[in-house]
Amino acid sequence: MNECSHVVGLPHPEPAPLGETCPECLAIGSHPVQLRLCLVCGHVGCCNSSPYRHATEHFKESGHPVMRSFEPGDSWRWCFVDGSIV
Numbered sequence: 001m002n003e004c005s006h007v008v009g010l011p012h013p014e015p016a017p018l019g020e021t022c023p024e025c026l027a028i029g030s031h032p033v034q035l036r037l038c039l040v041c042g043h044v045g046c047c048n049s050s051p052y053r054h055a056t057e058h059f060k061e062s063g064h065p066v067m068r069s070f071e072p073g074d075s076w077r078w079c080f081v082d083g084s085i086v
Helices: 023-028 054-062
Strands: 035-038 044-046 066-069 077-079
Touching (some): 023 054, 035 054, 044 054
Antiparallel strands (some): 035 066, 066 077
């Protein structure tokens, strides 16, 4: 894993998830493939393997740079700005 400058600015402890699934998928009746948690605000969004890619859309709209997997047993984090696992 790489360190990036965006990790330093993340809240500690990490924000509580705002829900258990992707609210955008829920609203349109889609099923997320895997979930991602925004480490700035706690938004839960679907991954890029899901049809609507709501985690990436959340980054584009909010500018929140780092998310982590919200799947059981996963803890990896991704920085959208640096395009790398951090």
